[in-house]
Amino acid sequence: MKKKIRIAFSEIILLSILLFIVLFISCSFRPNFSKPDIEGAVRVSNETCYGCHDTMKKIFQNSIHDRIAPFETGGIEKGCEACHGAGSKHAESGDPALIFSYNGKNLTPGQQSYLCVQCHTRMNWQSSEHPAHDVSCTDCHSIHTPQTGKLLAKSEPSLCFDCHQHIRAKIMMPNHHPIWEGEKTGRKRMTCSDCHDPHGSAVDGLKTDERLNDLCLKCHARYQGPYVFEHEPVIEDCCICHDPHGSIADNLLKQNEPFLCLQCHQFHFHTGKQGYDGTVPPTGSRNYTAVTSTYDSWKIATTTRCTQCHTQIHGSDLPSQSVPGSGGALTR
Numbered sequence: 001m002k003k004k005i006r007i008a009f010s011e012i013i014l015l016s017i018l019l020f021i022v023l024f025i026s027c028s029f030r031p032n033f034s035k036p037d038i039e040g041a042v043r044v045s046n047e048t049c050y051g052c053h054d055t056m057k058k059i060f061q062n063s064i065h066d067r068i069a070p071f072e073t074g075g076i077e078k079g080c081e082a083c084h085g086a087g088s089k090h091a092e093s094g095d096p097a098l099i100f101s102y103n104g105k106n107l108t109p110g111q112q113s114y115l116c117v118q119c120h121t122r123m124n125w126q127s128s129e130h131p132a133h134d135v136s137c138t139d140c141h142s143i144h145t146p147q148t149g150k151l152l153a154k155s156e157p158s159l160c161f162d163c164h165q166h167i168r169a170k171i172m173m174p175n176h177h178p179i180w181e182g183e184k185t186g187r188k189r190m191t192c193s194d195c196h197d198p199h200g201s202a203v204d205g206l207k208t209d210e211r212l213n214d215l216c217l218k219c220h221a222r223y224q225g226p227y228v229f230e231h232e233p234v235i236e237d238c239c240i241c242h243d244p245h246g247s248i249a250d251n252l253l254k255q256n257e258p259f260l261c262l263q264c265h266q267f268h269f270h271t272g273k274q275g276y277d278g279t280v281p282p283t284g285s286r287n288y289t290a291v292t293s294t295y296d297s298w299k300i301a302t303t304t305r306c307t308q309c310h311t312q313i314h315g316s317d318l319p320s321q322s323v324p325g326s327g328g329a330l331t332r
């Protein structure tokens with residue numbers, strides 16, 4: 001009996017070691033995120049590179065990656081070879097295969113990013129969806145021929161729309177955050193990176209360290225609360241009712257009222273009305289029993305916004321008070 005238990009125990013230990021190894025491998029595995037190497041090459045100097053790439057001298061000497069100070073790079077020596085790898089072999093032969101290029105010939109997307117992240121350590125790159133889908137730094141940044149600030153290959157939002165077409169479609173909807181507006185005049189009001197960090201963040205690539213709501217409340221502070229009478233979905237997640245990118249309904253609502261509210265609440269008053277064909281009585285609680293429903297009463301039902309009465313849908317400090325004992329109906 002004793003022996004049996006011991007075997008089971010050692011099996012458990014063995015299994016947990018195996019499980020640990022599997023977990024460790026799956027957690028530490030990120031596609032192709034590794035340090036590349038050119039065998040036998042050593043670092044030369046920028047001057048050696050300028051010997052054949054003389055046009056690069058002017059380009060590079062005005063750029064941020066030449067102006068940086070040693071303390072900014074965490075011990076990595078700046079210069080061409082910080083990004084292109086040790087260049088002695090290439091400088092001897094001029095063979096493009098012996099120098100890291102970012103044109104997909106001898107570096108995987110993960111290796112490209114690795115070379116940048118060795119200095120740019122203070123971003124949540126590993127947590128972003130981008131590297132997991134083989135998007136690399138140079139898909140968005142152009143080091144030698146940037147088109148706009150922050151060394152971007154293109155300005156936002158066009159940069160993002162190249163890959164996120166479905167978001168482009170949403171930004172075109174009648175209701176959207178002012179992302180197009182001001183693009184032509186160069187006085188843009190906001191853009192994708194006001195809400196997103198394309199380099200990853202603690203919360204789903206959003207620019208907040210807290211919850212999604214805190215992102216929204218940074219700009220829409222008046223719905224911050226706390227309120228005496230709160231509305232639960234508002235506290236939980238603004239995007240239960242709103243689509244941040246765009247909607248057909250006003251106010252970025254995912255659906256028009258009253259249908260938005262009817263997903264969680266019962267209808268009453270106006271919304272309890274239904275088209276009357278002479279046989280079906282009006283339905284819903286609190287319906288106007290005195291007023292007979294007419295054949296076009298559906299218009300009242302579907303065109304009344306619940307917020308015409310429940311005006312303080314995001315929360316209120318005043319009791320509604322129309323029914324004794326209640327007060328949380330957000331009517332004022």
Ligand code: HEC
Pocket residue numbers: 044045046048049050051052053080081084086087088090091092093094095096097099100101103105
């Ligand atoms: C002896 C001349 C010579 C020297 C020195 C030299 N290169 Fe080159 N390099 C070339 C030639 C030739 C090419 C190929 C040009 C082409 O294909 O258009 C090239 C191509 C490149 C490429 C593009 C690779 C590609 O696949 O398109 C990079 C990046 C590069 N060199 C960086 C460097 C760096 C960094 C240094 C300094 C460490 C350097 N080169 C020094 C001659 C040189």
Ligand code: HEC
Pocket residue numbers: 046049050053056057060065079080081082083084101102103138141142143144145
């Ligand atoms: C901060 C990283 C970085 C540094 C430093 C850097 N490069 Fe580059 N280089 C790149 C990237 C990324 C590309 C790919 C094209 C782009 O993004 O502009 C590139 C492309 C090139 C090319 C290919 C030609 C082209 O424009 O397509 C050459 C040649 C080159 N670099 C030479 C140099 C030389 C010479 C130096 C030093 C004077 C240097 N690079 C410094 C990142 C760097």
Ligand code: HEC
Pocket residue numbers: 064065068069072073076077078079082083112115116117118119120137138141143149150151152
């Ligand atoms: C040798 C270290 C080093 C390497 C390698 C390096 N960078 Fe940088 N980079 C810096 C430093 C330092 C700054 C200035 C401080 C900052 O903005 O973080 C900077 C600035 C930048 C900026 C901001 C420019 C601006 O106008 O504010 C971008 C974008 C950038 N790097 C992208 C890259 C990309 C992409 C790569 C890889 C191809 C790369 N860097 C490789 C050190 C490096």
Ligand code: HEC
Pocket residue numbers: 113116117120125130135136137138139140141150152156193197198199
């Ligand atoms: C999906 C597009 C995209 C990718 C991929 C990307 N960036 Fe950026 N990067 C941006 C945009 C947009 C900005 C400017 C907006 C901002 O400051 O957030 C920026 C800004 C930066 C800055 C300046 C930050 C600051 O606060 O001034 C640095 C440095 C930088 N990127 C480095 C990198 C490095 C390194 C990588 C790869 C590990 C990378 N980026 C990958 C889009 C991207």
Ligand code: HEC
Pocket residue numbers: 127128129130133135139140156159160161162163164192193196198200204205
């Ligand atoms: C080269 C293509 C490419 C570009 C350019 C690009 N993305 Fe992405 N992005 C992807 C892919 C692929 C995914 C993962 C699959 C998906 O969600 O569509 C992704 C995912 C995302 C996500 C999902 C959430 C997360 O955790 O990261 C956000 C947010 C995002 N991208 C924002 C941006 C923004 C903002 C820009 C512009 C600054 C941008 N992307 C530019 C390819 C790209």
Ligand code: HEC
Pocket residue numbers: 157160161164167168171177179190191192193194195196204206212239244245
């Ligand atoms: C007002 C803030 C805000 C702005 C501006 C914004 N987003 Fe988002 N985005 C969000 C939020 C919040 C989510 C997460 C939605 C959720 O979880 O319900 C999200 C999700 C995403 C996703 C992943 C989900 C999906 O539908 O694929 C992508 C990709 C994305 N955004 C791209 C963009 C791009 C590109 C832009 C610029 C045109 C942009 N976003 C502008 C707030 C914003």
Ligand code: HEC
Pocket residue numbers: 175176177178189190194195212215216217218219220238239242243244250251252253
């Ligand atoms: C960077 C600031 C910023 C952030 C973050 C932000 N918004 Fe906005 N929001 C705006 C601006 C600017 C407007 C346009 C106001 C105007 O046109 O007067 C707006 C408008 C709106 C509107 C009204 C649209 C209309 O029809 O007028 C809603 C709803 C909204 N935002 C919801 C959200 C939600 C939900 C979030 C979080 C996912 C969020 N916002 C995050 C800046 C922001």
Ligand code: HEC
Pocket residue numbers: 213216217220223231233234235237238239240241242251253257307311313314
């Ligand atoms: C239960 C659904 C619901 C939730 C959840 C919700 N809202 Fe709203 N929101 C609405 C409705 C309905 C309207 C339009 C009626 C109105 O103006 O009161 C609206 C309108 C808005 C407007 C535009 C009107 C204005 O004040 O300029 C903003 C901004 C807004 N909401 C932000 C937020 C933020 C931020 C959150 C999260 C803290 C949030 N909403 C959560 C239903 C909701």
Ligand code: HEC
Pocket residue numbers: 231232233240241257260261262263264265306307310313326327328329330
């Ligand atoms: C995702 C589900 C959901 C949506 C959508 C939603 N609500 Fe609510 N609502 C709740 C929950 C949960 C409560 C709190 C539970 C309760 O008291 O019934 C609540 C409470 C309320 C209350 C207060 C009830 C009381 O007596 O305390 C009112 C009024 C209300 N909602 C109106 C609306 C209106 C109007 C809309 C549409 C703009 C709406 N709700 C959309 C889930 C939702």
Ligand code: HEC
Pocket residue numbers: 258261262265266267268269270271304305306307308309310320321322323326327328329331
């Ligand atoms: C004509 C005005 C009016 C309209 C339209 C209206 N309500 Fe009400 N609603 C009220 C009043 C008045 C109360 C009772 C207030 C109180 O208890 O203090 C109430 C109560 C509520 C309550 C509290 C729970 C209950 O049954 O006592 C909820 C939830 C609610 N309404 C949701 C909605 C939704 C969802 C819609 C849209 C489908 C809507 N209301 C449309 C006036 C209206």
